Structure formats: C-alpha cells, structure tokens
Amino acid sequence: MALAKITEITGCGIHxxxxxxxxxxxxxxxxxxxxxxxxxxxxxxxxxxxxxxxxEKPHPMNEEQFKHASILLVGSNFGCGSSRxxxxxxxxxxxxxxxxxxxxxxxxxxxxxxxxxPCLTLAKExxxxxxxxxxxxxxxxxxVDIAAKAVTCQGEVFPAGLPEGSQSSLVEGRWDPIGExxxxxGGVDRVIGSLPYMN
Amino acid sequence: MKRNLFExxxxxxxxxxxSSGSTQLVVGTHLIHEVTSPQAFGMLRELGLGLRCPExxxxxxxxxxxxxxxxxxxxxxxxxxxxxxLRRNCxxxxxxxxxxxxxxxxxxxxxxxxxxxxxxxxxxxxGDSHTSTHxxxxxxxxxxxxxxxxxxxxxQTIAMNKLKVRRINVNGYLAPGVYAKDVILHIIRTxxxxxxxxxxxxxxxxxxxxxxxxxxxxxxxxxxxxxxRCGYVNPDETTFEYLKGRPYCPAGEDWEEAVARWxxxxxxAGCFYDDVVEIDACxxxxxxxxxxxxxxxxxxDENIPDPDSLVDGDRETAQEAIVHMKLAxxxxxxxxxxxxxxxxxxxxxRLSDLQEAARxxxxxxxxxxxxxxxxxxxxxxxxxAEKQGLDEIYRQAGFERRSAxxxxxxxxxxxxxxxxxxxxxxxxxxxxxxxxxxxGRTMLMSPLMVAAAAVTGKISDAREVFGVTNGASV
Ligand code: SF4
Numbered sequence: 001m002a003l004a005k006i007t008e009i010t011g012c013g014i015h016x017x018x019x020x021x022x023x024x025x026x027x028x029x030x031x032x033x034x035x036x037x038x039x040x041x042x043x044x045x046x047x048x049x050x051x052x053x054x055x056e057k058p059h060p061m062n063e064e065q066f067k068h069a070s071i072l073l074v075g076s077n078f079g080c081g082s083s084r085x086x087x088x089x090x091x092x093x094x095x096x097x098x099x100x101x102x103x104x105x106x107x108x109x110x111x112x113x114x115x116x117x118p119c120l121t122l123a124k125e126x127x128x129x130x131x132x133x134x135x136x137x138x139x140x141x142x143x144v145d146i147a148a149k150a151v152t153c154q155g156e157v158f159p160a161g162l163p164e165g166s167q168s169s170l171v172e173g174r175w176d177p178i179g180e181x182x183x184x185x186g187g188v189d190r191v192i193g194s195l196p197y198m199n
Numbered sequence: 200m201k202r203n204l205f206e207x208x209x210x211x212x213x214x215x216x217x218s219s220g221s222t223q224l225v226v227g228t229h230l231i232h233e234v235t236s237p238q239a240f241g242m243l244r245e246l247g248l249g250l251r252c253p254e255x256x257x258x259x260x261x262x263x264x265x266x267x268x269x270x271x272x273x274x275x276x277x278x279x280x281x282x283x284x285l286r287r288n289c290x291x292x293x294x295x296x297x298x299x300x301x302x303x304x305x306x307x308x309x310x311x312x313x314x315x316x317x318x319x320x321x322x323x324x325x326g327d328s329h330t331s332t333h334x335x336x337x338x339x340x341x342x343x344x345x346x347x348x349x350x351x352x353x354x355q356t357i358a359m360n361k362l363k364v365r366r367i368n369v370n371g372y373l374a375p376g377v378y379a380k381d382v383i384l385h386i387i388r389t390x391x392x393x394x395x396x397x398x399x400x401x402x403x404x405x406x407x408x409x410x411x412x413x414x415x416x417x418x419x420x421x422x423x424x425x426x427x428r429c430g431y432v433n434p435d436e437t438t439f440e441y442l443k444g445r446p447y448c449p450a451g452e453d454w455e456e457a458v459a460r461w462x463x464x465x466x467x468a469g470c471f472y473d474d475v476v477e478i479d480a481c482x483x484x485x486x487x488x489x490x491x492x493x494x495x496x497x498x499x500d501e502n503i504p505d506p507d508s509l510v511d512g513d514r515e516t517a518q519e520a521i522v523h524m525k526l527a528x529x530x531x532x533x534x535x536x537x538x539x540x541x542x543x544x545x546x547x548x549r550l551s552d553l554q555e556a557a558r559x560x561x562x563x564x565x566x567x568x569x570x571x572x573x574x575x576x577x578x579x580x581x582x583x584a585e586k587q588g589l590d591e592i593y594r595q596a597g598f599e600r601r602s603a604x605x606x607x608x609x610x611x612x613x614x615x616x617x618x619x620x621x622x623x624x625x626x627x628x629x630x631x632x633x634x635x636x637x638x639g640r641t642m643l644m645s646p647l648m649v650a651a652a653a654v655t656g657k658i659s660d661a662r663e664v665f666g667v668t669n670g671a672s673v
Contacts, residue, residue, distance in 0.1 A: 028610065
C-alpha cells in the first residue's frame with residue numbers, strides 16, 4: 001500500500017488547555033452511532049462547543065480565526081479513556097494533521113498514528129510559548145518537522161518527542177502497517193500453528 | 200530464564216518484527232461489537248480483503264441495545280442500523296454472533312468469560328478499552344482502535360510495542376464492606392490516572408489469591424482507567440475451576456492438557472518486574488469518586504479535597520471537577536444527594552454484584568425521588584438472577600430491572616441522565632457527559648455503596664446503612 005511520506009506539517013495552531021482530556025469529551029458517545037467515520041468533524045468536542053440547543057458556546061474551535069488550524073496543542077494524558085477511533089477521526093476530519101502535547105494516552109496515540117496524524121510530545125513551557133504566540137496572532141505558522149523531531153514557531157526551535165519507530169514509519173510512508181502485516185503470512189501461520197487454542 | 204506471564208504470552212504470540220520496530224503480535228481471540236467494528240468491515244471491503252481466522256472472532260451487541268423495549272426495529276433508527284450492520288457483517292464473513300435472540304447476548308467483557316472464550320495464556324483484542332477485563336484469567340487482553348480491528352480481521356495480528364510490567368501486590372485482609380471495586384479505585388487513586396502509561400499491571404498478593412474470578416474481573420476491568428493498557432492476574436485453581444465445563448473451553452482429555460499449559464504460563468517465582476508496588480489491604484476503605492476522572496476519589500469518611508491543597512496539574516483538574524460536580528471543597532462526601540442509582544456495566548454487572556447488593560436490599564426501599572435501575576451484564580446473568588429470586592428483591596425495593604446491555608454506563612442507548620442529575624454508579628467512568636447529559640454528574644462506587652445511596656437518597660457509608668459486619672467476601 002503506497003502511503004504518503006509525512007515528513008513535515010506546517011500550519012496554524014489551535015490550543016485546547018487542560019490535562020486528562022478524555023475521548024468522551026473529544027467525541028461524546030451519542031455521536032458514535034454511525035457506521036462510517038464520515039462527517040465526524042462537526043462533532044469534535046461537541047458538548048464543549050455547543051449548548052443543549054445546539055447554540056455555539058465560547059470555544060477556540062468555534063472561533064473563525066482557528067477554523068483552518070491544522071495543529072492542535074494540548075496538555076498531558078490527552079485522549080485518555082475509551083479506545084474509540086472516532087476521537088482522532090473527528091479531529092482529523094476537523095482538519096487537524098498533528099497534535100502537540102505534554103503526553104498522550106496510548107490507544108489514542110496509536111489510533112492517531114495509524115491515521116497519519118502524528119502526536120508529538122513537547123515540554124509544557126514550549127506549548128505555552130506557542131499558545132501565547134497564537135493568541136497574539138492566530139496566523140502564526142507552526143512547523144512540525146518529523147525528520148528532525150522539532151517544532152519551529154516564530155524562529156524558535158523546540159525539541160519534540162516521537163518514538164523512533166513512529167518517526168521512521170511516518171517519513172518512510174509506512175504509518176499504516178497493514179501492508180507489512182499482510183506480507184508476513186508465513187510467520188503468522190507458524191505462530192498460529194504453535195498455539196493449540198487457535199487450532 | 201525466569202519470565203513473567205506477560206513476557207511468556209508476548210513471546211508465544213510474536214510473529215516477527217516490523218520495520219517500525221514494533222512487534223507483529225498474533226491476536227488469538229478477537230471480540231467485536233457494533234460500535235467500533237462497522238468502519239473496519241467497510242475498510243476490509245474497500246481493500247478487497249477477507250478474514251484470516253473467522254472462527255477466532257466472536258461478536259455481540261451491547262452499547263446501543265435498549266434495556267427496556269427491545270422489540271425491533273428499535274425506536275432509534277441509528278441504533279437499528281448498527282445492529283443490522285453487525286448482523287450483515289457477521290453473516291457475510293462467517294462470524295459467530297451472540298445476538299439478542301440467542302440468550303447469550305450481553306456486554307462483550309461479560310460474555311467472553313462466561314462462555315469460556317476467555318482463556319489463560321492467550322492474547323485477546325477488542326475495539327473497546329475495557330478489554331483489560333479478560334486479564335483476570337491470565338490473558339493479555341487490550342483495547343484497540345477501529346483500524347486495528349481491520350488489521351485483526353484481515354491478518355489476525357496487530358502492530359504493537361511491548362509493555363513494561365508493574366506488579367501490584369495487595370496483601371492482608373479487606374475489611375467488611377470493602378470490595379474489589381474499592382481495591383481498584385484505591386489503586387488508581389494511589390498510582391494516578393496516568394500512572395500506567397506504558398505498563399501492563401500484574402495484580403497479585405493474598406487478596407487476589409482469595410478473590411473470585413468475578414472480583415478479579417472488576418479490578419482488571421478498570422486497569423485502563425489507571426492508563427495501563429492491560430491488567431492481569433496469574434491463572435490458578437480459582438481460574439481453572441471457573442472455566443471448567445464452560446461451552447468454549449476444552450473438555451475431556453483436552454482439559455487436563457489445557458490446564459497444564461495454562462499453569463505453565465503463570466509468572467515464574469522470582470521473575471523480573473519493571474516495577475513493584477505494595478498495598479496493604481487494611482488501608483482500603485469504601486471509595487467514592489468526587490470528580491471527573493476515576494482517580495479523583497476519597498474514602499466515604501473523607502472530605503472532598505480543596506483544590507488549593509493539591510499539586511500543580513491536579514489542582515486545575517480538581518477545580519474544573521468541583522465546578523462540574525457542583526460540590527463544595529472541603530465538605531464531607533457523605534451526604535451528597537443523588538438522583539439516580541445504577542447497578543450494572545462490565546465492571547459490576549455480574550451475578551455476584553447483583554447478589555451482594557440484593558442481599559442487603561432485601562426488605563429495604565429506594566428513597567422517594569431516586570430513580571434506581573439494575574441491569575444484568577448479560578442475558579445469562581439476567582436468567583440466573585431471576586432464577587435466584589433477585590429480580591423480586593430488586594422489584595420490591597423499588598429498582599427497575601432491565602435487560603442486558605451497557606445501559607447507563609454510557610450514552611448510546613435510551614438510559615441517560617437528564618440535566619445535572621447525580622448518579623451513584625457501579626460503572627467505570629465519571630467523565631463529563633459520560634452518562635448522556637453534558638451536565639450530568641457521576642460518582643463511581645461499589646454495588647453495595649450504590650445500594651446504600653439508593654435507599655438513603657444520598658452518598659452514604661454502606662457499612663452503617665446496612666450494618667455490614669461480614670459483608671466482604673475476603
Ligand atoms: S459497560 Fe460501559 S465500559 Fe463496559 S463495554 Fe459497555 S460502555 Fe464500555
């Protein structure tokens with residue numbers, strides 16, 4: 001399967017402060033009633049963006065100047081809770097292409113990577129600095145350099161965390177491993193053959 | 200070399216190393232449900248792929264099923280579409296489906312164990328984070344995303360990185376009125392909701408040795424709430440006794456062989472752990488969450504913390520929690536009025552949970568103004584509860600008895616909180632909006648504590664309400 005090589009993501013940012021943001025908040029369960037992921041973008045953070053009558057509440061994602069943002073800035077343990085891939089899917093469909101945070105929940109991290117939406121870790125101070133820059137000017141460009149594991153904003157370079165394996169799979173266009181998983185049929189047969197409960 | 204169970208299972212299921220450095224791990228048992236699988240089947244069809252091992256995938260329907268009126272079509276057209284889609288996918292791809300008319304339907308994490316599909320020394324994946332429940336049997340069981348569901352369907356494998364293992368020993372005796380639910384809430388409170396990132400939790404010690412399988416499941420279920428992707432207990436005689444005679448378990452000569460194999464998968468004495476944590480059982484009291492994540496919990500006789508007294512990071516979340524929960528910092532948690540009482544979910548919807556609460560509810564009445572519902576985790580649990588007369592006890596106490604499903608654990612079926620109702624709940628997540636109303640409030644606790652809240656109309660110490668002196672099972 002030929003996948004795009006993701007080496008760099010550049011765009012405007014959007015900052016959602018707070019730690020331990022769970023996937024129920026990213027996409028409330030009632031919007032999981034669907035059989036495709038299409039259209040989930042509108043429901044990202046729905047209950048934080050809209051009131052009971054569907055009226056907009058003050059929220060960065062409702063602000064015109066952030067609507068074309070492609071880089072999301074978050075706190076620690078982002079994406080904890082449910083394994084619902086609907087969460088990263090809704091952010092991706094909102095237009096997000098990379099997430100920068102202090103730390104991420106594991107399942108969310110893996111789901112996002114497999115979608116081609118990398119999550120990189122950044123020091124808290126770096127996130128705050130970039131967030132301040134964006135507040136002053138929403139058009140501020142953020143450059144996420146996957147190959148160099150660095151984020152650049154207003155000329156300042158911040159080192160970013162990304163596990164080696166994730167990095168290589170992004171830059172080499174292997175972030176969805178299905179091709180490789182299918183290729184190793186023989187290896188899989190051998191393991192299955194050795195496990196009595198699978199035969 | 201001495202190895203722990205995680206390492207043994209990992210090695211036995213590794214099919215190779217991928218170029219990313221991840222392991223290609225064989226998934227022995229794949230469980231699916233209606234919420235996280237339809238898109239995966241869509242991707243399979245798009246790629247023109249079939250199923251690698253259809254006989255190793257088992258399906259049920261749980262999240263969207265209404266628990267009162269189950270005649271079809273369901274009143275919610277989206278829910279109806281989801282169950283029909285699952286039926287179609289199971290039929291097209293030859294997957295066993297424990298559908299509503301089978302008498303075996305229920306929450307996926309209750310169905311797998313009770314049918315004997317969940318077995319020691321295996322790998323189990325499901326598009327659901329509470330797959331960690333199955334670790335109670337000494338399986339390495341974890342939640343996956345939908346694209347990974349596709350991977351398992353197509354290849355019976357996923358790409359995964361090896362986890363570290365933290366051994367958590369709970370020694371000593373639990374006091375009467377203290378349950379498995381309190382043990383895991385206490386562990387999460389102690390180690391934090393981020394504490395388990397990168398780890399599998401191995402639970403052990405005297406308390407776990409004495410625990411029944413159902414109690415072990417309650418603890419393993421919530422491993423993910425402490426950020427551990429999986430949690431497990433080493434298989435022992437309790438495990439084998441539970442599994443013997445279950446429909447999907449080996450029988451006859453194969454049984455002895457299976458038990459020997461399972462026994463050999465347990466962690467070797469003196470093996471290596473990346474971390475070891477010791478907890479004294481007598482330090483654990485009946486626990487209640489006051490916040491918006493499961494780590495924000497106190498014992499029933501403690502006060503709601505003052506955010507200002509907490510460290511950076513915890514403070515902001517606590518402030519947000521106090522506002523959302525409409526509580527006063529520094530006040531006792533006991534006495535908080537409740538609107539709804541919910542006994543059910545994959546954490547506490549098994550027979551022993553229903554039995555334990557019923558034992559004390561006998562002859563008692565739900566407080567006026569409290570809506571109380573009891574939802575068995577599976578049709579089999581429901582049938583047993585009825586046979587044992589539990590339904591009648593719940594009915595007389597003023598609880599509504601519902602049909603099996605996830606019900607009020609999350610907002611995907613008609614059971615939901617309304618407005619800012621406060622729910623005393625045996626489920627596993629107290630996230631904002633989790634139970635269906637964006638302003639709804641959830642407090643997590645054991646079934647007995649929910650029963651006590653139901654009869655008093657407020658968060659109460661079940662030991663006092665019911666005069667518990669010998670209520671604990673261990
Ligand atoms: S009972 Fe709750 S936690 Fe368990 S599977 Fe259902 S929705 Fe998920």
